[in-house]
Amino acid sequence: MPLEYPELSLDDRVAQLNKRGRFLTTQEMLGQLLEDPGCGPIALVSSFGAESAVLLHMIAQIYTATPVIFLDTEMLFAETIEYQQLLAQKFGLSDVRRITPARAALFERDSENLLHRHNRDACCALRKSEPLEKALKGFDIWISGRKRFQGGVRKALALFENEQDQRIKFNPLAGWDRADIAAYFARHDLPRHPLVSRGFRSIGCAPCTTPVRPGEDERAGRWRGAEKTECGIHFGPQGAATANVVMRDSGFAGDDWQGGFHDVEEIANLPLAETAALAIDLPNDFDATALLAHLHEIDLVRVNFPAFNDGRGFSLARQLRLLGFCGRLRAKGLLADQYAMARRCGFDEVEISPELAARQDEPQWLARANWQAGNYQQRLNPAMQTSLA
Amino acid sequence: MYRYTPFDKAFVGERAAQFRDQVERRISGALSEDEFRPLRLMNGLYLLLHAYMLRIVIPYGTLDSRQMRALADISERWDKGYAHFTTRQNIQLHWPALRDVPDILDALARVDMHAIQSSGPCIRAITSDHFAGAAADEVDDPRPTAEFVRQWSTDHPEFAFLPRKFKIAVSGSGADRAATSFHDIGLKLVRNGKGAPGYEVSVGGGLGRTPMIGKVLRRFLHREDLLPYLEAILHVYNRIGRRDNKYKARVKITLHENGLAEFTRRVEENFLLQATRFDGSEQAEFARIEADFTPPVFKEAPVEGFERALRQDPLFRSFCETNLARHKAPDHAIVTVSLKAHGATPGDASAAQMRALADIAQQWSHDELRVSHEQNIILPHVHKADLPAVFQALRAAGLSTANIGLISDLIACPGMDYCDLATARSTNVAQGIAKRFDALKLEHDIGHLKLKISGCINACGHHHIGHIGILGLEKSGVESYQITLGGDGSENAAIGKPIGPGFGPEQIIPAIERLVMAYLALREDADEGFLTTYRRLGPAPFKTAIYHSGEQINAA
Ligand code: SF4
Ligand code: SF4
Numbered sequence: 001m002p003l004e005y006p007e008l009s010l011d012d013r014v015a016q017l018n019k020r021g022r023f024l025t026t027q028e029m030l031g032q033l034l035e036d037p038g039c040g041p042i043a044l045v046s047s048f049g050a051e052s053a054v055l056l057h058m059i060a061q062i063y064t065a066t067p068v069i070f071l072d073t074e075m076l077f078a079e080t081i082e083y084q085q086l087l088a089q090k091f092g093l094s095d096v097r098r099i100t101p102a103r104a105a106l107f108e109r110d111s112e113n114l115l116h117r118h119n120r121d122a123c124c125a126l127r128k129s130e131p132l133e134k135a136l137k138g139f140d141i142w143i144s145g146r147k148r149f150q151g152g153v154r155k156a157l158a159l160f161e162n163e164q165d166q167r168i169k170f171n172p173l174a175g176w177d178r179a180d181i182a183a184y185f186a187r188h189d190l191p192r193h194p195l196v197s198r199g200f201r202s203i204g205c206a207p208c209t210t211p212v213r214p215g216e217d218e219r220a221g222r223w224r225g226a227e228k229t230e231c232g233i234h235f236g237p238q239g240a241a242t243a244n245v246v247m248r249d250s251g252f253a254g255d256d257w258q259g260g261f262h263d264v265e266e267i268a269n270l271p272l273a274e275t276a277a278l279a280i281d282l283p284n285d286f287d288a289t290a291l292l293a294h295l296h297e298i299d300l301v302r303v304n305f306p307a308f309n310d311g312r313g314f315s316l317a318r319q320l321r322l323l324g325f326c327g328r329l330r331a332k333g334l335l336a337d338q339y340a341m342a343r344r345c346g347f348d349e350v351e352i353s354p355e356l357a358a359r360q361d362e363p364q365w366l367a368r369a370n371w372q373a374g375n376y377q378q379r380l381n382p383a384m385q386t387s388l389a
Numbered sequence: 390m391y392r393y394t395p396f397d398k399a400f401v402g403e404r405a406a407q408f409r410d411q412v413e414r415r416i417s418g419a420l421s422e423d424e425f426r427p428l429r430l431m432n433g434l435y436l437l438l439h440a441y442m443l444r445i446v447i448p449y450g451t452l453d454s455r456q457m458r459a460l461a462d463i464s465e466r467w468d469k470g471y472a473h474f475t476t477r478q479n480i481q482l483h484w485p486a487l488r489d490v491p492d493i494l495d496a497l498a499r500v501d502m503h504a505i506q507s508s509g510p511c512i513r514a515i516t517s518d519h520f521a522g523a524a525a526d527e528v529d530d531p532r533p534t535a536e537f538v539r540q541w542s543t544d545h546p547e548f549a550f551l552p553r554k555f556k557i558a559v560s561g562s563g564a565d566r567a568a569t570s571f572h573d574i575g576l577k578l579v580r581n582g583k584g585a586p587g588y589e590v591s592v593g594g595g596l597g598r599t600p601m602i603g604k605v606l607r608r609f610l611h612r613e614d615l616l617p618y619l620e621a622i623l624h625v626y627n628r629i630g631r632r633d634n635k636y637k638a639r640v641k642i643t644l645h646e647n648g649l650a651e652f653t654r655r656v657e658e659n660f661l662l663q664a665t666r667f668d669g670s671e672q673a674e675f676a677r678i679e680a681d682f683t684p685p686v687f688k689e690a691p692v693e694g695f696e697r698a699l700r701q702d703p704l705f706r707s708f709c710e711t712n713l714a715r716h717k718a719p720d721h722a723i724v725t726v727s728l729k730a731h732g733a734t735p736g737d738a739s740a741a742q743m744r745a746l747a748d749i750a751q752q753w754s755h756d757e758l759r760v761s762h763e764q765n766i767i768l769p770h771v772h773k774a775d776l777p778a779v780f781q782a783l784r785a786a787g788l789s790t791a792n793i794g795l796i797s798d799l800i801a802c803p804g805m806d807y808c809d810l811a812t813a814r815s816t817n818v819a820q821g822i823a824k825r826f827d828a829l830k831l832e833h834d835i836g837h838l839k840l841k842i843s844g845c846i847n848a849c850g851h852h853h854i855g856h857i858g859i860l861g862l863e864k865s866g867v868e869s870y871q872i873t874l875g876g877d878g879s880e881n882a883a884i885g886k887p888i889g890p891g892f893g894p895e896q897i898i899p900a901i902e903r904l905v906m907a908y909l910a911l912r913e914d915a916d917e918g919f920l921t922t923y924r925r926l927g928p929a930p931f932k933t934a935i936y937h938s939g940e941q942i943n944a945a
Contacts, residue, residue, distance in 0.1 A: 108634060114809050118436055121423055285628070309427050309510075311550025315627045318547050322662045335424055337411065344546035360419055367410070374400045376543045381616070383668040 014162045017170075021159040026172045027058055029159075033141065033170065034062050040140025042170075043067040045132065047145075048084040049203040051181050053190040055145050055172065060091035068096045069135050069142075073127035074106075075116065075205035079194040086191060099135045101127045116207050127205075141168045149177045150202070245357045246330070247339065247350045249369045252362045255351070261302055267294055284313040288320050295325045302351065305333030314345045321346035336364040340371035344378075390451055390757060391536050391681045393501040400543070401498045404505055408432045409491035431511060431549065433504025434490055442807070443482045443490060444507040445497060449517035449535040449559070450478035450760040450767075452502075454747035457758055459500040461743035467493055472743065474728060474736045476800055476851060478516050478760045479507055483807060505543065510551045512542035512623070517559045518566045519761035522684060523723050523769040525715035529578040529586065531561035533679040534615070538576075540674070541616055548623050552630035553638035555623070556595075563880065568762065570594045570603045570882035571854065573640045574622060579609060586612045592622060592652070593644035598846050600853040600884045601641045604649050606656060616671055617663035618656075624663070625655045685755040687718045690774040698777040705780050707833070708791040713776075716769075722776065724754075724768040725761070726783060727790040729798050731827040732820050734806075736764035745786035753779050763800055765793065795832045796840055796905065797823035800851055804844025804861060811844035813861025813868040814894070818842055821898045826905075835905060838919045841876075854878035856920045857904065858885045859897065870897040872904070874931060875923050888932055900935050907934030 008016075021029050033039060044059050046052045046068055059066045070084055088096045109115065109126050116123040136142055148157045163169045173181075185192070195203055203209055245252045261281045279300035282288075291298075301320060303313045317329055331342045332351040342350055352360075372378070393401075408428075415425040433444040445460070452460075460480060464472040467489055468482045475481055485493060497503055507514055517535040518524070538557060542548070548555070560567040561578040569575025570591060577589040588610045594603030610618055622640075630643045637646075644652045699706050714723040726746065729735050738746075746766055750758045753775045759767035771779055783789040792798045799822065802808065804815030819842055826832050841855030845862070852858030858873035869891035876885030892900045905919075911930055912922045923931065 112810060117809075118426070119423060287628075308424065309550050310632060311510075311548070312628055312632075314547045314550070315624050318624065319628075322666070335420075337407075337420075337424075337428055338549075341546035341549055360414075364414065364419060374396075374403055374544070376400070376540045377545060379396060380537075380541055380671040380674050381667055382670055383666065 010162045010165055010168065014160045014168060017160040017168070018158060026176070027061075030058055030143075030172055031062050034059075034066065041067070041138060042141045042143065043069050043136065043139045044143040045069045045071070045136075047071065047204065048080055048087065048193070049145075050193050050196050050201055051147075052145055052193075053087060054176075054181060054184050055143065056087055056091055056093065057184075057188055057190055058172075059143075060093055064092045065094045067139075068093055069132070070096055070098045071128055071132055071135075072098050072100050073205050074100055075113070075127065075207060077195060077203065077206050077209075080203060083191075083193050090191065097135065099131045101131050102134075105130070116205070120208065136167065139167060141170055143170045143172060145173055146171045147173045147176050147181075244354065245352045247352055247362075247365045248348070249343075249371075251366055251369075252352075252357065257300055261300075264291070267291070282316065284310060284316055286316060288316060288323055288325070292323060295320070295323060295327075298325070298327050300328040300330060301325065302330045302332055303347075305331060308333060308335050308338065314341060317342070317345040317347050336360040336368060339365055339368040343371040344375060390453060391448070391532070391678065398498075398501065401501065401503045401505075404432070404503065404544075405491065405494035405498045408494055412487060412491055415487075427509055427550065430509030431506060432490075432494070433507040434485075434487075435508055440484045441487060441490070443485050443493060443504055444475070444477075445480050445482065445502060445504045446507050446514040447479050447502075447760050448539055449515055449521070449532060450519050450762075451521075451532065452758050452760070453756045454751040454758070456500045456502055457743050457747035457750070459496065459502070461740040461747070463493060463496055464743070465740045466496075471737050471739045473734075473803075474738065474760050474764050474766070476736075476762050476764060476802075476849065477507075477514070478519070478762055479514060480760070508554075510553050510555075511549050512545060512551075512555045512557065515539050515542070515557050515559065516567055516572075516762060518562060519759040519767050520566060520714060520723055520769065521561065521759075522682060523716050523721075524562055524564075524566075525717050526564055527562045527717065528580075529561040530682055531559040531567070531576075531578055532682050533675060534561075534576060534578065534588075534612075535559045536678045536681075537615070537671075537675050538619070540678075541619065545623075547620075548627060551623070551627055552632045552643075553635065553640075555626070555640065557619075565878075565880040565882075566761075568854065568878040568882075570880075571596055571600075571851075571878060572603065574619070575603050576615075581609050581611075588612070588615060590618065590622075593641040594882075595639055595641045596848040596851055596853050597639070598636055598848070599639075599641065600848065601645070602882045602884065603641075604644065606649075606653055612675070613669060613672060614660075614664065617667050618660055620663040620666075621656045621660040624659050625652065629655070685770060687721055687770065688772055689720070690772055692720055692773045695773040695776050698780075702777075704784075704789075704791075705777060708780055708789055709776065711791045711795060711833070712793045718770075720773050722771055722773055724771050724776070724779060725793045726766040726768065726788050727792050727798060728765050728788075729792060729823065730787065730790045731792075731797055731823045734816050735799060735801050735819055738766070742786050742788055745782065745788065749779055749782050763798065765798070792832060794837045794839075796826050796835055796838045797832060799823065799840040799842065800855070801842040802844050802850035804842075804850075808844060808849075810847055811861070812846075812863040813844050813870065815842045815844040815850060815859075815861050818859060818861070818870065818894070818897055822901055825898055825902060829902075831905075831909070834915070835909065836915070836918060838905075839878075840901075851878065852876070853884045854882075855885060856923070857901065859901075860887075862891060864891065868894050870894070872897075872900065872935065874928055875920070877920060886928065888928055889936060903934050904931055907931055 034042060044066055046056055048070060105126060146157055157171055157174045159171055159174050161169045244255055246255050257279060259277045259279055261279045264280050264282055277299050280298055281302050284303055284305055303316050305313045329347045330349050330351055331347045334342055334350050339350060411428050414420045435442045460472055464470060467485050472480045515535045515538050517531045521532045522530050555573045557574045558567040558569045558572040559576045560569045569577055571594040575591040575594055579589050580586055590607040590610050591603035591605045593601060595601055626640045626643055631637045712725050716722050728738055750756055750768055753771050754768040755770045757769050759769055761767055799819055801815045801819035805811040806816055839856045841850050841852045842859040843850035843852040852860050852873060854876040858876050860871045862869050871891040872888045873885030874888050875883055877883040908919050908922055
């Protein structure tokens, strides 16, 4: 752990480092950092891709034993593996750690190596984000090769970032452009990745990378045909949350509940008689019979869906209604296409993040506000609605 | 047959429109691929090895000539001019373009069809006895219940995101042709001591990686309690079914891990709550549905012509011996049309054949067709006097293969031909076996024998319930076929047992031949079927026959 910043928060350190970085060259900044006693352990994470030689070379000039984490997704091009060995040897890097996905997880979730065809996010989580997360345990700072000119969400890249309050992420090449990279390769006569001459500019896993056409965005060849541009290891806390939106049959509205939410465990300790207004948060695997004695005291229950396709929350809503809960029932974590389902299961409203509200706008939600139409269950059993609140 | 109400029509039309909108929103980015996937699955659209695949529902296997013709048109316009009838009483179209799928769904909706809930982690399309309403051994017609449950489960808001897929089958005869013991829920129509209609309810059957026979939760459930009881089972499963491991997510595992007693306790407890939501008004809809299934008026006609043809035409006789089943009206017959011509891909029918079947059904089978889970087509109500004409029409369409119930009437999953998960080819083994036994001219002598082939342990070819099952695996880069014996999908449910090490692709057909020859030598007489002989003698003599020949065996 860092010696000299014992009482500084990660945010403060990041701010300081970003200030320092403005006045130093990339090499100077790297050199300072690697030798700074105020920083904890530092690792370079490298894909050994088209431009990776730059940072590897710089690091090797400073300290050849710097830990280099190489994520082998086991879906890489054979050329990448060769290139990795070539560079490690040529630069004298003595601590290259080849990280592979966990065997058990691989067997469980992608035993046929086909996950990337159906669900690239899940594949990247399995083969990149999770192994990386494990490999980075104990490191204070990690160095990444991202650059602003690579486009997409990287256009607004800072030199240092606070990575989910876990550690600092350093992007020494953030301000470099293509000409800088080319000049560095030329000046130091660095070997090229064998696929570069075949039209690849950004090189990831074999099934998900194609050559880039002239004039295209650097990373256009990655996940071509999907809207995906990042693999998940580079998603930070940005996209800053403003306020959530609440969807009802009448459309979007701001959240009118100002009282805050209590964890369900707290309920036993709350002075219920005096509480004028009470809202609680329920995890979706909660068994509501445990709340039976308190149901009439609660004004609002919010059921949290950890993933939109985890349907347990629908059954929890049904259970709450069956047990006689008649307060407000809110779902959090659903999509527009599920609004009618939520309403039919007894929810009154759905809470939506600003990010989702932007992507799935009000008309898309209102398209499902006619949840009473085409309802087979109600048609079979007209008595049903009256028993729901 | 069930007739769509304006409500059904509006629903199916609306769903097609919703899906059109979802495709547009996927293309615009409003829906990510992760978010779109469950939505397309709910509408029957899979992503397979080469491309998309659309699975169209044929509700409990029933369709009329108008619908069959529409399927023929669709397969010509959007596929390669043929359709594949599957073991789930539905059909699959391969290679549709995503952009065309909404148009296909519209074309289906125009003839009261859809692809809703044919995939994804929801309650799947209900399956039933393909001889329903016709079989001589039928106790009660299962179709009204199947339709009733179809309506209840359609777009059920609580159960669209279950831990895994959920399959319900209904049967109403002594002979269980719907394999209810191998479904997540099996409903058998029974009557109690007072003659009241109800169901025996079993839960947790299934094939796949962990084959299990369903366990009976209720010996008798009143018909009036059916919907709240189903609500309770699904509610409990949705809440406690495992979501951390897809191979442990089916209800059979939930039941196994929690124990029958605990699972039943939870269901019964929840049932009491659920029952408060129902006041019996749903029985009015049941009665309305039942009226739609009133049997047609069967005609009377002399049958001498039929008997003469039987005497005079050996091909016709052989067809009648294998492909007819007993109808409840004694001068009628149930005709099973084989989609297993020797050497063809099991379950495939060309557009021309589908049209021929539609014409035949319209003229001679009260406009009804059925699809069996054994991948054949049924003409449920043919008067015997019309059989010679039906036979000629089938022959003209290349549909008169006389092999129903015989070894070449086998089931095979698509295997490596279409399936991402396959570890071996299966259709070539199927074709090889069919051709070999056709050449030996022994099929009819061998008699009733169910052979089933799966291309991987997911068991879509139902090899666990084949009298002879074949499971294609991969052993260090080469295909290896494992034989199981003694499976039975009928009312005497049993799971086949592996007999020993597997065979390579070159050896599997000779091994099956040795096995069947051994049966011919071992049976007491021509009336003792394979399964009976196997049950009498056990696996030992068959094992010797399979392995003694000294052909080399892939060490397992
Ligand atoms: S880049 Fe493609 S194959 Fe590689 S981990 Fe991500 S999705 Fe999977
Ligand atoms: S059994 Fe295996 S190979 Fe055959 S269709 Fe199912 S998943 Fe595919």
